[in-house]
Amino acid sequence: MRWPCPSPGACRPEGEQSLAALLGRLPLFRGLSAEAIGAIAALSAIIEVPRHTLLFGEGAPATALHVVLSGQIKVFSLTSDGRESIVEVFSPPSFFGVAAVLGDGRFPVHAEALYDATVIRVPREAMLDALSSQPLAALRTVGALARCRIALAAQIHQLETLSPLQRVAEFILALPGADAGTVTVRLPFNKETLAGRLGIRRESLSRVLARLKPLGVAVKGYDVSILDVAALRRAVRPGCGRVCAAAT
Amino acid sequence: MIAEALEASPLFALLPATDAVAFARPLHAPPQAVLLRRGEIPASVLLIRHGAVDLVAASPMGRLGPGEVVGLDALFSAEPLAFDAVAATAFEGVALDGAGLLAFLDARADILHAMIGILSEQLRDQIRQIADLKLHSCAERLAGFLATLTPAQRDAVVTLPCDKQRLARRLGMEPATLSRAFARLRALGVHAGRGARVVIEDVAALRRLTGGSDS
Secondary structure, three states: OEOOOOOHHHHOOOOHHHHHHHHHOOHHHOOOOHHHHHHHHHHOEEEEEOOOEEEEOOOOEOOEEEEEEEEEEEEEEEOOOOOEEEEEEEOOOEEEOHHHHHOOOEOOOEEEEEEEEEEEEEEHHHHHHHHHHOHHHHHHHHHHHHHHHHHHHHHHHHHHHOOHHHHHHHHHHOOOOOOOOOEEEEOOOOHHHHHHHHOOOHHHHHHHHHHHHHHOEEEEOOEEEEOOHHHHHHHHOOOOOHHHHHHO | OHHHHHHHOOOHHHOOHHHHOOOEEEEEEOOOOEEEOOOOOOOEEEEEEEOOEEEEOOOEEEEEOOOOEEOHHHHHHOOOOOOEEEEOOOEEEEEEEHHHHHHHHHOOHHHHHHHHHHHHHHHHHHHHHHHHHHHOOHHHHHHHHHHHOOOOOOOEEEEOOOOHHHHHHHOOOOHHHHHHHHHHHHHHOEEEOOOOEEEEOOHHHHHHHOOOOOO
16 A cells, blocks of 8 residues: 555645535535635645555544545455455445544544546535534535434444344345346446455455345456346345335 | 424434424234335334334335335435335334424434434444344354353353344344254254253354354
8 A cells, every 4th residue: 555645735726616516515605605615625635545545543633524436445454464444435425424424533444546546635624614514515525424424323233133134135236236026137336346345354245245146146357247136135135125125 | 292203313303302202103003914015205203112114015024113204215316206105014103204203304404413313323234234144154153142241161051131032033033043053053052941041061162153154
């Protein structure tokens, strides 16, 4: 891994207007005045983060939140003996680091580019300025943090209640395109990362994928073929009943 | 009831009950009732006092319990709710009218800023919990917990501090999974009966196990 990522100043976009437009589309800044978004953009920068580059380390000062424009960023923690626990993989258009920036000021995890990535770096000062001058910014920030909390609560619930086979199947069923009938969907990252994201070992993932074959799931590289989405859903959610059916 | 419910929620304890009663009302609903609908910006934010709420999209997303808040993310982000909120059990809680809540907070930036601090802390705890859940199997988490109940290195008899249902919840697993975790630890000389007494033949072996990982 290389450290640090490229200097923010070296990768500034040609015009701050384009950066403002990108920021204005984020739920975090939606509805803020053009002037307020322009002020945030003026302090922000687009940076390129090559694959396997550490964006920040656990315990480092949280000086900026990051918006993923392209590529993927892996957020993870490490044990003292080097084992990795992937908390989340962020793809466009998502952002992370708000809680650390506005909380105790330290990143609780490491972040590394899983593939070449482009991110917007929004400095802490820009966030604090917006919060103090724009009541709407504080409202949107609470909304964004509440959304993160729901997503993490869902992940905790899955880890606590679902077997490894169910977790893998649910992840596949949540991929874009896994709606109905016979489909082929694409894994967003390699199997090692998938195993880490789902909290199982790489060799356990292989065993789980073998057990999914009789349920009509075949994985080749990044492609996942599902023979019958509804049948897979029924097989892995035996207790779900009509609530899930109604929501599908 | 409203004041008690607000006080029990880390986030909404920030709202003065004397002000909140103007836009809050008690809400009861039977199991399976759809409390908030996916695709809509909710008219109310729900605070759970008793019971549990399932978040259901194409797949079950999770379950929230007492003290938790549903709908805040969509209302404050002005984005449609990404899930149905369905009462998993009989629901008792408080519905805070969205327009009233927003109007009140419009003049109370201090409360919004305090909410940011609390949510940030809660997120940090969740991240730690996820990292721990992914690194340690159920058996390892149980072994680590049992090892904390005694300073012994070799054999010991310990007493569980709560019933097994509560212990399962504390360790982040289902009761059936806890039973399987105890069964797995039997090979390491851990013997648990129906009661709270657990015999451990080799405490050091349990401590070593917590260094491993698999789910």
